[in-house]
Amino acid sequence: MPTLTVNRRSVTVGDDATILEACRVAGVEVPTLCNFDGLEPWGGCRLCVVDMSLRTWDDDWFKMVTACNHPVEEGMTVVTNSDRVVATRGVVLDLLLARCPETPLIQRLAREHGIEETTYQRNPEPTDCILCGLCTRVCDHIGVSAIASVNRGWGREIAPPFNEPPPDCVGCLACAEICPTDHIKFSTSSTVRTIWGREFEMLRDPATGEAVITKAQAEHFAKRSGVPMSYFEMSDRSKRLKTAKTFEELQVVK
Amino acid sequence: MSDQTCVELAKAEEILDRYPHEEPSLIQVLQDVHRAYNYLPCDVLVRVAEALGVPLAKVFSVATFYKAFSLEPQGDTIIKVCMGTACHIRGAGQLVEELERKLGIGPDQTTEDLAFTVKTVNCVGACAMAPVMIVGEKYWGGAKPARMETYLAGGTDDEN
Numbered sequence: 001m002p003t004l005t006v007n008r009r010s011v012t013v014g015d016d017a018t019i020l021e022a023c024r025v026a027g028v029e030v031p032t033l034c035n036f037d038g039l040e041p042w043g044g045c046r047l048c049v050v051d052m053s054l055r056t057w058d059d060d061w062f063k064m065v066t067a068c069n070h071p072v073e074e075g076m077t078v079v080t081n082s083d084r085v086v087a088t089r090g091v092v093l094d095l096l097l098a099r100c101p102e103t104p105l106i107q108r109l110a111r112e113h114g115i116e117e118t119t120y121q122r123n124p125e126p127t128d129c130i131l132c133g134l135c136t137r138v139c140d141h142i143g144v145s146a147i148a149s150v151n152r153g154w155g156r157e158i159a160p161p162f163n164e165p166p167p168d169c170v171g172c173l174a175c176a177e178i179c180p181t182d183h184i185k186f187s188t189s190s191t192v193r194t195i196w197g198r199e200f201e202m203l204r205d206p207a208t209g210e211a212v213i214t215k216a217q218a219e220h221f222a223k224r225s226g227v228p229m230s231y232f233e234m235s236d237r238s239k240r241l242k243t244a245k246t247f248e249e250l251q252v253v254k
Numbered sequence: 255m256s257d258q259t260c261v262e263l264a265k266a267e268e269i270l271d272r273y274p275h276e277e278p279s280l281i282q283v284l285q286d287v288h289r290a291y292n293y294l295p296c297d298v299l300v301r302v303a304e305a306l307g308v309p310l311a312k313v314f315s316v317a318t319f320y321k322a323f324s325l326e327p328q329g330d331t332i333i334k335v336c337m338g339t340a341c342h343i344r345g346a347g348q349l350v351e352e353l354e355r356k357l358g359i360g361p362d363q364t365t366e367d368l369a370f371t372v373k374t375v376n377c378v379g380a381c382a383m384a385p386v387m388i389v390g391e392k393y394w395g396g397a398k399p400a401r402m403e404t405y406l407a408g409g410t411d412d413e414n
Contacts (some may be wrong), residue, residue, distance in 0.1 A: 005406075145309030150318040161314035162296055168309060 004076035018068035019078055020048055024190035024252050028080050031089065031109060033096075033180050034132035039141055041069035044133050046092045047109075051079040064088065086113075094118050102126045103181050128183035129158060135175035135184060143224065144168055147175060147196065165198030205235040260376055270305045277308050280316060284323060292328045329364045329371035331390045331408075336399040338377030340384035345399075350374065352399035356406065370406070 004010045006026035013022045018041060024028045034045035043066040051062040055075035064085065069079075079085065093110045098120035100106045110116070136148050146169035150159045160166030166215055171193050176184040186195035190211045193200045200214035218232035234242075269286040273279035283306065294317050298364055303310040317323045335341075335349050348363060353372050357365050364371040380386050383395025389405050397405065 077325075140309075145311050148309075148311035148315035150315055152319050163298075163311045166311065168311065 002072050002074040002076070004072055004074070006078045007080055017072050019052065019065070019070045019072055019076075022072050022078065023050070023067060023080060030080055032068055033109075034134060035068045036134055036138070036178060039134070039137050042133055042137065043069040045130065047089060049085055049088050049092075051082045051085050053077045056105060074084055089113060090115060094120060096130055098223040099123050100128055100130055100181065103128045103130075105181050106130065119200075123191060130181060130183075131156060131158070132180060133158075133192050134178045134180065138174045138178045142172065142174055142220075144170055144172070144220065146170070160196050163184060166196050169196055169198055170216040170220045171195055171198070171200035171216040172220075202231040205233055205238045207241070208235055210235040210237065211253060261291065261292040263297065263301055264288045266298045266301055270302065275306055277306060280306055280308055280313065284313075284317060288323055288401060292330070293324045293326060296325070303412050327364065327368060329368050332371045332373060332388075333390075333406075334367035334373045334375045334378070335361075336376075336378045336380070336384070336386040336388075337374045338381060338384070341377075341386055344384040346374075346385040348399045349385060349397055349402075352402045356402055372387075 001014065002017075003010060003023055005011070006023050006028050009026045011022055011026045013025055017025075019144060020030055020035065020041070021031065022192070025168045028131075030050065032045060032048040034042055035048065046066060048067040049064050050067045052065050052070065053062045053076070054073060055077075062077075062079065062082070063210050067080075080106050093106070093113050094115055095118075096106050097110045097115060098118040101118060101122050103126075110118075131149070134147065136145075139145055139147055143244070146166040147158055147160050149156055150163075151157060160169065173186060173193075173195065175186075176182075176186050186193065188202070188211065190204065190209075191202055193202055193211075193214050200216055202211035203213050203215050203218055204211050213232050214236045218229050221227070221232060222229045266287055269283055269290060272286075273283055279374055280302070284294060287302065288294055291298065299313050299317060300310060302308075303313040306313075317325060323381055333353065335353070337346050350372070354360055357370055357372065359365055359370070359372055361372055361374040378386050378388065379392075380393065380395065383393075385397050387394045387397040387405060390408065392408065394401075394405050
């Protein structure tokens with residue numbers, strides 16, 4: 001259980017905690033765009049940079065690291081608001097704003113850092129994608145890997161193979177829901193869901209008729225978990241109704 | 255992907271047989287496939303993904319990341335014109351223009367008979383020989399537009 005100081009506040013965290021987690025325990029807010037608690041940290045957005053020093057280092061020696069994927073150590077000193085950290089974060093936001101000048105989330109974060117307009121060349125083709133990799137990582141995590149980053153440098157983007165409707169996609173919307181900027185577009189009707197240019201058949205609750213989940217996703221989860229398909233086609237409302245009915249039968253509630 | 259196979263998969267199968275069917279083999283397999291077909295046909299990528307147990311999206315990601323891989327058919331001979339600072343100053347631009355006149359194709363294009371592909375590269379690390387042009391495996395230093403015919407013919411006499 002290492003003890004470290006974050007902005008002069010002493011905190012004790014678990015052995016495998018990261019600096020970001022320690023900051024949160026200390027009640028210090030560190031901005032981040034590519035971090036998600038359920039996924040392996042990646043250090044892609046560079047927004048969570050902090051200054052860090054170890055006890056064995058010279059007093060005035062600090063190193064800048066990304067808080068999200070740097071493990072804590074006993075006696076570590078973390079400073080999240082030093083001048084150079086604030087300046088670096090400003091540059092990162094400035095660059096993000098140049099890439100995504102019309103994205104509300106980026107505009108808000110930049111404004112909080114005192115950046116109203118980017119000082120760099122504004123992207124002539126504004127996009128909402130910040131290439132944080134959350135969508136591809138969550139897709140890998142659920143064992144589908146339907147999308148990945150393609151090309152490189154300024155042409156890099158997130159896309160399905162051959163830019164065609166992805167054959168491996170199950171239409172679960174994990175990528176769209178995790179996307180911090182809502183870049184990934186989809187639509188769901190009571191029968192069909194469309195995402196990444198592919199259409200998915202929706203399973204409907206036999207009792208209420210609500211569209212619950214795509215057939216492909218139910219099949220994927222059923223295969224992975226061994227839970228029968230019928231479990232997935234039940235909507236939340238249906239499950240509640242069923243529970244209520246059970247309770248009623250047991251005469252717990254009158 | 256389509257069920258129809260539009261390219262011969264036999265060469266790919268032979269390549270796949272040479273490597274363990276696991277993720278770390280991916281780049282070597284892709285390199286060999288590229289050498290065998292002169293590009294990465296989409297059917298072969300699908301087959302490679304399936305054989306190595308790597309998601310197709312990952313294979314596509316790797317195939318598009320490296321400049322050494324092409325998803326479009328390449329010419330039998332690949333011409334690389336160095337556009338580094340030294341070569342640029344010593345007239346690499348004229349070499350590209352001359353190629354365009356001779357072959358009718360610009361950078362990153364392939365002649366219709368699949369004989370040549372022209373590419374511009376950033377620096378081949380032979381600045382002392384500027385301007386440098388690589389035709390197939392042969393390096394031409396101090397390349398001159400007037401000698402383009404010789405270069406394209408794979409000229410045997412060393413004029414360097």
